[in-house]
Amino acid sequence: MRRVAKRLPAMPVTEALLSxxxxxxxxxxxxxxxxxxxxxxxxxVEFRTLLSVYSAPDGVAGPSDLxxxxxxxxxxxxxxxDALVARGLITRVLSDQDRRRMDIKIxxxxxxxxxxxxxxxxxxxxELYGEFSDAEKTRLxxxxxxxxxxxxxxxxPAGKGEQA
Amino acid sequence: MRRVAKRLPAMPVTEALLSxxxxxxxxxxxxxxxxxxxxxxxxxVEFRTLLSVYSAPDGVAGPSDLxxxxxxxxxxxxxxxDALVARGLITRVLSDQDRRRMDIKIxxxxxxxxxxxxxxxxxxxxELYGEFSDAEKTRLxxxxxxxxxxxxxxxxPAGKGEQA
DNA sequence: GCGAAATATTTTACTGCGGAAATATTAGCT
DNA sequence: AGCTAATATTTCCGCAGTAAAATATTTCGC
Numbered sequence: 001m002r003r004v005a006k007r008l009p010a011m012p013v014t015e016a017l018l019s020x021x022x023x024x025x026x027x028x029x030x031x032x033x034x035x036x037x038x039x040x041x042x043x044x045v046e047f048r049t050l051l052s053v054y055s056a057p058d059g060v061a062g063p064s065d066l067x068x069x070x071x072x073x074x075x076x077x078x079x080x081x082d083a084l085v086a087r088g089l090i091t092r093v094l095s096d097q098d099r100r101r102m103d104i105k106i107x108x109x110x111x112x113x114x115x116x117x118x119x120x121x122x123x124x125x126x127e128l129y130g131e132f133s134d135a136e137k138t139r140l141x142x143x144x145x146x147x148x149x150x151x152x153x154x155x156x157p158a159g160k161g162e163q164a
Numbered sequence: 165m166r167r168v169a170k171r172l173p174a175m176p177v178t179e180a181l182l183s184x185x186x187x188x189x190x191x192x193x194x195x196x197x198x199x200x201x202x203x204x205x206x207x208x209v210e211f212r213t214l215l216s217v218y219s220a221p222d223g224v225a226g227p228s229d230l231x232x233x234x235x236x237x238x239x240x241x242x243x244x245x246d247a248l249v250a251r252g253l254i255t256r257v258l259s260d261q262d263r264r265r266m267d268i269k270i271x272x273x274x275x276x277x278x279x280x281x282x283x284x285x286x287x288x289x290x291e292l293y294g295e296f297s298d299a300e301k302t303r304l305x306x307x308x309x310x311x312x313x314x315x316x317x318x319x320x321p322a323g324k325g326e327q328a
Numbered sequence: 329g330c331g332a333a334a335t336a337t338t339t340t341a342c343t344g345c346g347g348a349a350a351t352a353t354t355a356g357c358t
Numbered sequence: 359a360g361c362t363a364a365t366a367t368t369t370c371c372g373c374a375g376t377a378a379a380a381t382a383t384t385t386c387g388c
Contacts, residue, residue, distance in 0.1 A: 003219035008282055014301050015289045019193050021308045026190020028315050029183050043374085055167035064336060073376055078338055100336040100383045118172055125179045128314055132307070137178050140307045143300065144185045150292055151192050207345085227366060237347050242367055264354045264365040 036120050040113060041087070045070070047117070049080050053090055053106045054114045062101045089113060200284055204277060205251070209234070211281070213244050214253055217270045218278045226265045253277060 001020065005011045030044065037047045052069055053061050063077045072080070081104065084090040089110035095101040106114075129137060165184065169175045194208065201211045216233060217225050227241045236244070245268065248254040253274035259265040270278075293301060 003221075004215060004282075007219065008279070008286075010283065010286060012286055012290050012293075014298075014305060015293045016286070018293065018301065018305055018308065019289060021305070021312060022186060023190045023193050025308060025312055025315065026187045028312075029187050032315075045374085051168060055171060057167075062336075063338095074337065075339080075377080076375055079374090098336085098384070102337070115172070118168075119174065122172075122174060122176055122180070125183060126176050128311065129176075129179045129182065131310060131314060134178075136307065137182065140304070141178060141182055141185070143296075143304045143307075144182065144189060146295060147292065148185060148189055148192075150295060151189065151196075209345090228364085238366060239348080239368085240346055243346090245366095262355070262365085266366070 032124065033121065036124070037117060040117065042083075045072070045076075046080055046083055049077075050084060050089055050106065050110055050114060053104055054111065059105055061104050062095070063104065064101075066104070084110070196288065197285065200288070201281060204281065206247075209236070209240075210244050210247055213241075214248060214270065214274055214278060217254055217268055218275065223269055225268050226259070227268065228265075230268070248274070 001013075001017065005013050033047075034044055037044065040047075042050070049066055049070060052066055053059075056065075063074060063081060066072070066080075067074055067077045070077075081090070081092055081102075085092050087109075088107055091105050091107055092102050095103045132140070165177075165181065169177050197211075198208050201208065204211075206214070212234060213230055216230055217223075220229075227238060227245060230236070230244075231238055231241045234241075245254070245256055245266075249256050251273075252271055255269050255271055256266050259267045296304070
């Protein structure tokens with residue numbers, strides 16, 4: 001990147017570097033999540049979907065709810081559901097009130113898996129920010145949120161999921 | 165996420181939130197890059213490859229160099245090269261010194277494209293950090309680098325490209 | 329109540345990105 | 359010369375995701 005800067009002096013070096021590092025960090029963090037859940041034969045989106053069901057207000061959610069909060073198409077959500085049902089992690093039955101809908105619930109095995117996986121992520125996450133003081137973490141989060149807000153101004157203000 | 169925290173009090177909320185926001189930011193930034201280059205009918209990896217060639221030390225690079233610095237497989241790099249050649253943005257000829265290698269050079273049209281696209285990215289990038297003072301940007305970058313360093317300790321220290 | 333429009337989900341067919349393995353060619357070493 | 363390693367390409371395949379059509383059900387206006 002320095003080499004690019006040499007050829008285009010108008011480049012905002014620090015800012016471009018910031019964006020680049022954020023992108024790389026995002027990828028690395030995603031990759032780590034994949035790694036933690038890979039032994040369970042789940043993809044990241046499957047796991048995140050399971051988490052959404054796990055934490056759903058009444059323990060029930062419909063595919064459309066999950067589509068909205070996870071930003072996937074209905075077709076994708078169907079296949080994710082198939083996978084989770086096949087693994088016995090969720091159940092999917094027709095809703096009594098509205099028989100167009102499906103009621104998705106987590107199974108005991110699903111809860112068990114979540115409660116087994118999340119602590120592993122937590123310990124790694126804690127380790128990751130071990131060198132940060134509480135004040136630093138707070139300040140970093142503030143910066144990131146500010147950036148996020150700026151990014152959502154012009155860009156599609158389409159809700160990126162669960163609103164932090 | 166708050167709902168998850170309610171069910172698992174052991175969760176490091178701030179830290180998890182930090183990681184989540186970084187991932188989302190990374191995706192949003194990537195999406196914006198895609199958006200800027202989409203009128204040129206180039207994918208992000210094609211554009212990044214073009215940039216690598218643009219800024220290559222002697223204006224020449226081989227597929228294997230690009231593979232290493234952009235973390236792609238040889239097969240992928242061949243196809244990226246095909247696309248860039250088809251658009252007349254690079255040339256790819258057998259090296260004289262080593263006839264296993266290809267010498268990839270950027271064409272005038274390629275340089276033109278880079279010099280047309282980058283300024284657009286720059287102006288957006290500047291805007292993005294408009295609310296940040298120099299000191300804040302520096303501090304943010306410091307935090308992110310610290311995090312990056314921590315992340316590269318345990319994780320595959322496999323070089324993530326051009327070393328910032 | 330009954331038909332039309334709206335809603336929720338699934339199915340089908342397709343795209344795009346990326347990689348692994350096999351192949352061909354060449355370089356370097358002894 | 360002959361063997362091994364390096365370089366790039368081709369072929370084939372898989373994964374993840376979507377759009378649009380198909381299906382089933384509910385809601386609303388009259």
